[in-house]
Amino acid sequence: MRPVSEPGRTYAGAGVDIEARGRAVARIRELARETQGPQVLAGVGPFSALYRLEGYRQPVLVSSTDGVGTKLVLAQILDRYEALGEDLVHLCVNDILTAGAQPLFFLDYIANNGLTEEQKVRLVSGMARACRAVGCALVGGETADMPDVYRPGDFDLAGFVVGVVERDEIPDPAAVREGDVLLGVPSAGIHTNGYALIRDIFRLGKGLPREEEREILARPYAALGGTLGEALLAPHRSYYREVQAVRGLVKGIAHITGGGLPENVPRVLPEDLAAEIETARWTPHPIFALIQEAGGVSQREMYRTFNMGVGLVLVAAPERAAAVQAAVPEARVIGRVVRRRGPEGALLL
């Protein structure tokens, strides 16, 4: 593991700028340290990260791991590593927020072949910023240099987060009733799912010359009010503040990732209930229409691939809906819970 010392890389020897690496390691440690409170124990456990857990009656540890998928291909084309580090933290943290957890600590895995020390620092810098935003300590990581597995300049990222929640404060799907309302909170755009389809449509990461790929991404679209690249690299939004605000008010929290609304909302419902979602209730970000048109993608496929403008769905009793909206002004009712009649856990109207 990375933080305390970096023994795993010295043998690479030839061609490695030891001084640049030393400076990068020092900077990475500093970035990590800035995220760490007194719960993180220093000076012990040099092979691992130590986090003191205090003040919980019935602690349940909540964990998740995920990667940014091939959004990283776009970040690479446009040299936007910091934002990608933020994406990684937020997408993992959002997953554990659905269980009502407070994020405690985060670890990252960066595998690469020839990322510069500066690029690695920028990735970690983005992670550190995102960790600070959600009160989470960046406690460790691994940077694996993998010649012959990754092509020169290529890399991959995985994140791992652990949080904690009191046993009796975990949102319980069994409490969901017919007639409960579904409230959607907007996404910032694509977030981190569906990039394989997007790259197929716009021919990104498909062997075109880098300059040509940059031109595709630099193209401005009136509907977007900016370039394609800016819209596609909009960061994965964190729902930390929103989930804190609705603590105790909701019965279920769904993070809308791969599979979209139809696959993610039913995950927080009992098996005999389904989600009825009225898609006319909100207007997705124009990037979705642009993708649909450019790729000739069906409406059904769009909703099963992308979040379509809703990144988080909250399930609440009807009498709590107003309180949820007072806590999260952006939340709007997008549907309701109905009795399940067929194989589909979600009906999109």
Added chain:
Amino acid sequence: MRPVSEPGRTYAGAGVDIEARGRAVARIRELARETQGPQVLAGVGPFSALYRLEGYRQPVLVSSTDGVGTKLVLAQILDRYEALGEDLVHLCVNDILTAGAQPLFFLDYIANNGLTEEQKVRLVSGMARACRAVGCALVGGETADMPDVYRPGDFDLAGFVVGVVERDEIPDPAAVREGDVLLGVPSAGIHTNGYALIRDIFRLGKGLPREEEREILARPYAALGGTLGEALLAPHRSYYREVQAVRGLVKGIAHITGGGLPENVPRVLPEDLAAEIETARWTPHPIFALIQEAGGVSQREMYRTFNMGVGLVLVAAPERAAAVQAAVPEARVIGRVVRRRGPEGALLL
């Protein structure tokens, strides 16, 4: 995250055998479930894994992340995925054992371009077996299909483990004194560090035809009592049993990974002390001599790249050495703690 549902993959659509995938997902869930005790909460938290923590006075959470490095290239050539899954768990778990932790749960990240469903199942099967061996629950994971990032058939693995230890049971480097003894526990071979160098020497993963690579690995060596491939793919040994056995007897535990003895042993010593290691005290596995000769590698470089036959080092007061050896009969004294005189934290004699 993988375990509860697999929404993130459906849009890949064309070319994916949905039924085979469904069977693989079911099998992976079953494998994971077999590792899970009552601490793992099911039916809640569909976007994350939930683990109930009970019975600790002053719990400290100990975490680590790591990858198998380019050992995976050799596993790929010889189609040995299960063993690689075991490697991944043991190398991560060994890291947290150094803090005296009991492993609680493990998550994996598998990124790939075109691994078969069967290969994925075999990877997870190895992980599940290793998790069971150390009383750890395999609670989650992510399988990321990454076309255009990985070449067809290529993949990468990262593991994340969380354990727990009582605050006052963490081995404390500050307790180490001049004259304390260093006891080494044998490695099973290379473990998971140094494979970039090995692959350079034996031209593995360097573009030779796959058949030729298989021939290189199938070559028997009298000194090894078997083939090169068998020796190079010997599993990363778990030190779970050994660390349990010396609980309360040792002041420091070092996992000998990248950087070898010279870089890893000093990590568990105070800054004013150093490790004096008598290399004549043990005989490394013959694979190390074979690599050294085939590659013309210096003795110094060998000790800084490989574990050289010692996978774990225990630091104990001299009067405890006999008790440590009674608990771990394989452990043998390989050196002692001395006052530090120069920049080196370890002196190899």
